[in-house]
Amino acid sequence: MPTDQTPPENFELLLSWLASDRDKAGEKYEQIRRNLLDYFRRREVSDPLSLTDEVMIRVARKVNQVATGFVGDPSAYFLAVARRVLAEWWRRPVETEIPEDIHVFHDSETGERRELMLQSLEQCWARLPPREQRILYRYCIETPPLKIAKSRELLAREINVSLNSLRVMTHRLKRKLKCCIERLTENKNLK
């Protein structure tokens, strides 16, 4: 939720602008947020999260002026604001000296982070139903002498879906795992 001096009623208005049903509005909000994160990351922004928050805050601040007269999908408005935020970010002065608070990851820290990620992955994997574990495992594993494409074709046939549906299905499973890991690592970092 945008927090930087945004009145709470603006956030409510923002949700109702996205969809009349609150659950659907929540889903739409998450979808836009995910798209913004990907947008900034693909545009090679080093900290996509900050710029995503910036877009959310700006839209929430202006939502009472924009929502009433806006025609079309609100996502387009978020993208327009994101483009403006990105242009500003590109124009920002570039630091020539290394700031004192810069954090350099040492090998031990990278190893710890990896270890933490593996532990979280193990926990999140255990939460997946066995059928989903089986599908994801078999999708990612090559079984010689079969090539990976052939293994996936066989798997798709076994569970009676098209290859493209299997592709989407496994992508969603991987994303589910990733979200779970993000939540777990956030909690562990907070402790």
Added chain:
Amino acid sequence: MKPIIFMRDFKEQQNTIRQFLLGELTEQESEELEDLIFAEPDFAEEVQIVEDELITEYRAGSMRTEDRVLFEARYSRNSANQAALEYEKVFGEFILSKSKGNPPPTDLKPSELRLSTTQTSAPSESLKISRESRGPWLFFVFKTHRALAYSVLLACLLLSIVVVWLLSGHYTFQSGNNPIQAQRQAIEVELARLNATGRALPEKVVSTADLQPSERYKGTMARIEARKTTPDALIEFRLNLMQASTQKYRAVFLDDRQNELFAISNLTAQNTPSGPAIRLFVPTRYLNPGDYQVHLSVSNKSGGNDEINGYSFRVVESRAMISGTRYSSLWGVSWL
């Protein structure tokens, strides 16, 4: 490049997304594609999938050199992109550890498993697993007398096929006993009967999909929501035409990999309030969730068929089916 909105073929779409991710599109084309990502959740998901596949390909070392250069330029100089790479690496290691330790139950032998995503990063590991399972002598034979070993293997394989064939009682050669071919023929006979009159029992039709030619509708697809129905439930397709002909039409249904599923021949155009169209009926049980194309052709004077239109539609699993709740209504059609 064609304008992004005219992408109508799945391969073409994936190729454009790939170019976008590798930074090969112009700024205008990239912006057009970003507009589409924000407007279409399904398209946004497709971009994520292609990006995951690109990372996997990079890690497996199977990427073309020029793509690898572009990929590294984009993904190695940005910490946020590096995090995405790191996650894929850890996930790959995790799956590999599952194949060694306690894999989820599958019909496959765990000792023969090898991670597809880590061919480059851990080649020695994967090799070690397969070597151990086959034994050193077999490995030696394959290494030193490869041609001989493969010939013997092929001969054994052929021999076992003949034995199985004889044991199963197929002493006489029968043409057309390919089960897939036979299944397709059976479906086509049923469809021909169903579409012979151009009419079906209205109570059996659970949904109507009004399909527009892909060219005219800029590649948009009708989305058909699959929900549980009775086994004989039908879906009615209306293939809209620019102009009608008195000739007979033929519609071929293809899956997302351009495999022909079945064809319906001897179709005639009908006049409808929205213009000429071909009406045809397909039982819902033949259309599992997935992407489909319909190629419509008209018979020519030389006895062949000239393709005139292409149509696309997607059958998606309904939310009710995914969440396992009780199905209340039948099939529904919307547009992507």
